[in-house]
Amino acid sequence: MRNHRHKRKRASQGRARESLYGRAACGTNNRSTRMITNPPDRGVEIKKRVKMDEVIYQIHWIGFTVKADSESAMSLYQNIFQDTFGKVQPLGNGGRGFKEIYVGLLGIKIYLTPISSSSEPYWCIEIPGLACEQLTPDHLFGLFTYLEGNFKGRYKFTRLDFAFDHVGFTPEDVEAAVRNNLVRSLAKRESLHIESTPFLPRDDGELGTYTVEFGSNQSERMITVYNKRGYTRLEFQMRDARADLVAKELFSSFEEKEWFKIAIAHLRDFADFETDWWEKFVTANARAFQTISRARDVSMGKIMRWMVKQVSPALSVVMDTLTPEEIKSLINQGRKRRGPRYDSLLPKPVDAGDGAA
Numbered sequence: 001m002r003n004h005r006h007k008r009k010r011a012s013q014g015r016a017r018e019s020l021y022g023r024a025a026c027g028t029n030n031r032s033t034r035m036i037t038n039p040p041d042r043g044v045e046i047k048k049r050v051k052m053d054e055v056i057y058q059i060h061w062i063g064f065t066v067k068a069d070s071e072s073a074m075s076l077y078q079n080i081f082q083d084t085f086g087k088v089q090p091l092g093n094g095g096r097g098f099k100e101i102y103v104g105l106l107g108i109k110i111y112l113t114p115i116s117s118s119s120e121p122y123w124c125i126e127i128p129g130l131a132c133e134q135l136t137p138d139h140l141f142g143l144f145t146y147l148e149g150n151f152k153g154r155y156k157f158t159r160l161d162f163a164f165d166h167v168g169f170t171p172e173d174v175e176a177a178v179r180n181n182l183v184r185s186l187a188k189r190e191s192l193h194i195e196s197t198p199f200l201p202r203d204d205g206e207l208g209t210y211t212v213e214f215g216s217n218q219s220e221r222m223i224t225v226y227n228k229r230g231y232t233r234l235e236f237q238m239r240d241a242r243a244d245l246v247a248k249e250l251f252s253s254f255e256e257k258e259w260f261k262i263a264i265a266h267l268r269d270f271a272d273f274e275t276d277w278w279e280k281f282v283t284a285n286a287r288a289f290q291t292i293s294r295a296r297d298v299s300m301g302k303i304m305r306w307m308v309k310q311v312s313p314a315l316s317v318v319m320d321t322l323t324p325e326e327i328k329s330l331i332n333q334g335r336k337r338r339g340p341r342y343d344s345l346l347p348k349p350v351d352a353g354d355g356a357a
Helices: 068-079 137-151 171-179 242-254 254-270 275-283 297-319 324-337 339-345
Strands: 054-066 098-103 107-113 122-127 153-165 183-187 195-199 207-215 222-224 233-239 271-273 285-288
Touching: 054 068, 054 137, 054 242, 054 254, 068 107, 068 122, 068 137, 137 242, 153 254, 171 222, 171 242, 222 254, 222 339, 233 242, 233 254, 242 254, 271 275, 275 339, 297 324
Parallel strands: 054 285
Antiparallel strands: 054 122, 054 153, 098 107, 107 122, 153 233, 183 271, 195 207, 207 222, 222 233
């Protein structure tokens, strides 16, 4: 039987240590890079040109479960996350087998009080993509240290997504490799799922998005490759025992420069393509994603984008037709009705009756 597998050259793992706002070269080349000696002001977005052969990697989703009482969940949140995501607020409903859900900025959630009263008390925290982007490696190493110090043997990671941006291949390349049996994988070919939207704009303004999923969303591992952001992103999604294994290996390293090597090893254990573009990817230059914004600013940006798209026409009519007193009354009604959901976005408490901005 013909062996299609190529002999792979081991890439050198020597990479320069990067500061939180620096860059590291990894893979076969140790290039000298310009360091940013002072971190940018919080809330200031800095756009940097990315080399074509440079991959940016980051953790893009984390979920974990702890066997302990609800008070310990709030204590962990206050110690690790509250400075970044503000105080959590109750949603007023349950879900996913819990009676209570609390939410902070950018969708970070705490699930409390299991519906099953016979089970041992436990709770879950879920940190989705946008929220993960606001966390530095120090946050995540601090989380791991806190869990190990307070709940060792009583916690486990239940989901971990690892993202690779600016990879040097396309979703169509991945599709073609699977169709042509140029992949060694535990996933079956029938799990290949394609979604093409020819006229949907990408984030860079180009028309047409393409998404390839390989593996099952119900299994422990799957990959998604898409170009909706303009560049190509590969997301490696892990659940349950696999997520717990990989997350603990990443965080116990206490060196974010090791994350690329660790994640690539587990990715290749799941799917290894026998193509030139894959060989270049797994030995690429890489650097960690750099957190340069605040959760409050990102949340306000989302609100403003929604306002521009959905509210601005009606708002312009209100401003052009109502008197200043009517507009002031409308704003005060909104302040009374909004509840605590937006408290973390406000610079200071506002009296709903004083008409202050």
